[in-house]
Amino acid sequence: MIVRKILTLLALTTLAIANQTIAQSYDSNPSAQKMHYYDIADFEMQASDINYADHIAPILQRSCLQCHRPGGGGPMSFLSYDEVRPWAPVIMYRTAIRDRMGAMPPWYIEKDIGISDGFESDYSLSDLDLAMIQAWAQNGAPRGNPANEPPPYVVTEGEDWTLGEPDLVLTGPEMTRPEVAPDWWGDIGIVPTGLTEDRYVQSIEVKEVNDIPDDIGSNTVGGRYIWHHMTYSSGVLSEDGSFILPETRVGWPIHEVGRNADKFPDSAGRLLQANSALHLNAAHMHSNGRETTGHLEFGIKFFPKGYKPKYTERGPRTGNGVDLDVLPGLPNQELRNSVVLQEHTKIMAFEPHLHAPGVRMCLEAIFGHNKFTINCVGYDHNWVKQYIYKEDSAPLLPKGTILQTIAYMDTSSKNPNLADSRNWSGGGRRSVSNMFIDLGYSVTMTEEQFQEEMAARREILGNKNNYDVGCPLCWAPVPEYDEAGGGSD
Numbered sequence: 001m002i003v004r005k006i007l008t009l010l011a012l013t014t015l016a017i018a019n020q021t022i023a024q025s026y027d028s029n030p031s032a033q034k035m036h037y038y039d040i041a042d043f044e045m046q047a048s049d050i051n052y053a054d055h056i057a058p059i060l061q062r063s064c065l066q067c068h069r070p071g072g073g074g075p076m077s078f079l080s081y082d083e084v085r086p087w088a089p090v091i092m093y094r095t096a097i098r099d100r101m102g103a104m105p106p107w108y109i110e111k112d113i114g115i116s117d118g119f120e121s122d123y124s125l126s127d128l129d130l131a132m133i134q135a136w137a138q139n140g141a142p143r144g145n146p147a148n149e150p151p152p153y154v155v156t157e158g159e160d161w162t163l164g165e166p167d168l169v170l171t172g173p174e175m176t177r178p179e180v181a182p183d184w185w186g187d188i189g190i191v192p193t194g195l196t197e198d199r200y201v202q203s204i205e206v207k208e209v210n211d212i213p214d215d216i217g218s219n220t221v222g223g224r225y226i227w228h229h230m231t232y233s234s235g236v237l238s239e240d241g242s243f244i245l246p247e248t249r250v251g252w253p254i255h256e257v258g259r260n261a262d263k264f265p266d267s268a269g270r271l272l273q274a275n276s277a278l279h280l281n282a283a284h285m286h287s288n289g290r291e292t293t294g295h296l297e298f299g300i301k302f303f304p305k306g307y308k309p310k311y312t313e314r315g316p317r318t319g320n321g322v323d324l325d326v327l328p329g330l331p332n333q334e335l336r337n338s339v340v341l342q343e344h345t346k347i348m349a350f351e352p353h354l355h356a357p358g359v360r361m362c363l364e365a366i367f368g369h370n371k372f373t374i375n376c377v378g379y380d381h382n383w384v385k386q387y388i389y390k391e392d393s394a395p396l397l398p399k400g401t402i403l404q405t406i407a408y409m410d411t412s413s414k415n416p417n418l419a420d421s422r423n424w425s426g427g428g429r430r431s432v433s434n435m436f437i438d439l440g441y442s443v444t445m446t447e448e449q450f451q452e453e454m455a456a457r458r459e460i461l462g463n464k465n466n467y468d469v470g471c472p473l474c475w476a477p478v479p480e481y482d483e484a485g486g487g488s489d
Contacts, residue, residue: 028359028408029331029415036098038131047135051144052081055132058150060084063105063123065153066162071214073224073258079153081143092137095125101359101380101417106258108378109387114363115375115470118393120263121162163203163261166299168193170278176293177226177285183430184285190244190277191298192237200269200303204252205261206230210294226292228431229256229384231282236273244279252278253351254439255296258383265348265391267310268443269303284429310449315345315442318405319353321435324427326357326409333357333409335436338402344450345403347395347470349440351386352379352407356417356431360408363438367401367472374470381417381431386440392460395470396453407436451478 040047050056060068060078068074078084084091097103099110107124109116125133136142170191177184208225233251235244250271253262264270278298316339326333352361362376374395377387389395397403413421425434445453454474461468464475 026360026408027332028410029412033097033100033102035093035096036127036130037096037134038127040131040135043128043131045132045135047139050132050135050139051142052084052136053144053146053148055144056084056136057081059125059129059133061150061153063125063129067105069153069155071155081146081149085141085143088137088141092134095130095133098125098130100378101415103378103380106380106383106385108380108385110376110378113376114373115389115393115395118390118470120388120390121260160207161205161261161299163205163263163299163301166205167302168195168300170298170300172278172280172296172298174293174295175226175283175285176291177287179287179289179291181287183228183287184283185429186283188280188283190237190242190279192241192277193234193272195272195274195276197274197305199272199305200307200309201264201272201300202269202303203261203263203301205299206255207297207299208294209297210292212290212292212294223288225257226285226288226294227255227257227296228284228286229254230280230284230296232278232280234272234276234278237275237277241277244277248273248276249279253349253386253441256384258385260385261299262386263388265388265394266303267391268312268348269307269309272300272302311346311443311445313343313444315343315347315444316341316403317438317441318403319407319435319437320427321437322427324425324434324436326411326425326434328411328422328424329413331410331412331414333411335407335409336404337436338404341397341399341401341403343399343444344447345397345399345401345442345444346453347374347389347397347440347442349386349388350375350377351384351439352377353384353435353437353439354379354381354407354409355434356381356419357409357411357415357425357434358407358436359410359415361436361438362406364404364406365395365397365401365472366404367398370472372469372472389470392457393470396450396457396474397470398450398473401472405436405438409434 040050064078066072068076068078070077094104099108105123170193172191173188208227210226212224231254233249235248235250237244318337318339320337350363358379358381360376360378363374365372365374411418411421419432425432427434454471457468457471457474468474
């Protein structure tokens with residue numbers, strides 16, 4: 001008995017040490033960035049052959065110019081070689097950060113863990129992209145033959161929508177913020193849609209239109225805007241058109257500064273009813289150092305008429321925005337939240353939402369004796385991003401799975417996003433307070449739908465030598481059912 005107790009104690013001690021080691025394996029301090037540098041020779045290319053015209057300009061057009069142009073969120077324009085050339089060393093450094101605070105472009109999926117390339121509208125840089133940028137910058141940033149440069153990147157009025165021209169554009173009210181003032185939260189009213197029939201939305205994109213001249217630069221993305229974020233919903237209008245009926249309310253993803261557009265999967269379009277309106281019920285506005293007047297525009301694209309979604313029931317949301325305890329002056333703080341899935345669930349999008357101390361969030365699935373890291377994502381409060389899974393890559397989790405989110409906080413003086421690293425903070429809406437929420441979304445599935453989804457995934461995988469971290473039961477034996485719908489013995 002004594003020997004058994006000793007062995008048990010040793011086992012528990014070993015487990016505790018292992019867990020502690022795992023917990024500390026990630027250094028959240030922004031100054032401890034792991035740089036991603038690559039040798040172009042490993043890609044069977046010569047550094048002297050890499051130039052702006054043939055290699056760098058196409059990368060910039062694909063992944064950078066949406067922001068780095070006049071009127072964009074970036075502080076400088078990269079539309080021409082002459083504009084790009086002085087920034088070559090900075091571009092090399094900022095892109096090599098890749099998946100942590102400060103990285104450009106702002107796409108923070110860690111590519112060496114979990115699902116790495118199964119996302120919609122993925123504008124991240126590949127290893128080869130980084131190797132070419134690094135070879136080019138280190139070799140003096142040559143231009144190459146200007147005749148080989150891609151056609152100029154042009155954005156004209158009415159075409160500044162990343163998902164293409166919308167079918168419907170709704171315009172919110174004009175709001176003005178003074179040059180300097182406290183942040184403001186409030187309800188700014190309703191915007192009728194004018195729809196005469198129910199339609200399912202394929203995508204929705206929100207942009208701010210304001211009177212800041214395009215040729216005025218900004219040191220931060222927030223410096224060009226007055227909306228920090230906009231929480232909104234929709235629903236059928238009351239008879240007098242003054243409010244939306246509570247029982248008809250449909251939630252929509254939150255608009256935030258620097259956030260990408262929402263593209264819903266083909267199987268889960270979201271309903272916008274006839275005689276409906278958007279309710280802009282929770283605006284968070286800030287002053288940016290210049291008196292600014294602006295409004296929000298909601299660009300909506302619909303699925304074809306007659307479309308019906310396969311999935312309509314939403315899955316649970318994880319995180320904690322209430323009773324947080326974030327200590328001052330301390331890096332590598334971990335916060336955890338868990339939910340048990342009551343139904344089979346397909347995760348459609350992962351959207352880490354933290355506040356200024358936040359530097360990373362991971363999504364894990366615990367099923368049986370196994371723990372699967374679905375994704376880990378760096379976080380920068382200047383660039384809130386969502387990561388929408390492709391239909392054939394979206395995690396398929398059985399009911400009973402423990403879905404866990406882990407947030408990493410850094411309140412040390414090394415975190416440049418903090419106003420003051422000396423202050424304790426709990427939960428709250430202001431950026432100097434904290435939240436820890438996955439704002440992504442999921443859908444629940446019936447047993448039949450779950451088996452159908454896994455069968456399709458097995459077809460993609462081909463054989464058991466290929467493994468899908470987001471589908472822990474894909475290669476499990478397929479259950480047999482009797483005619484009454486129960487499982488066989």
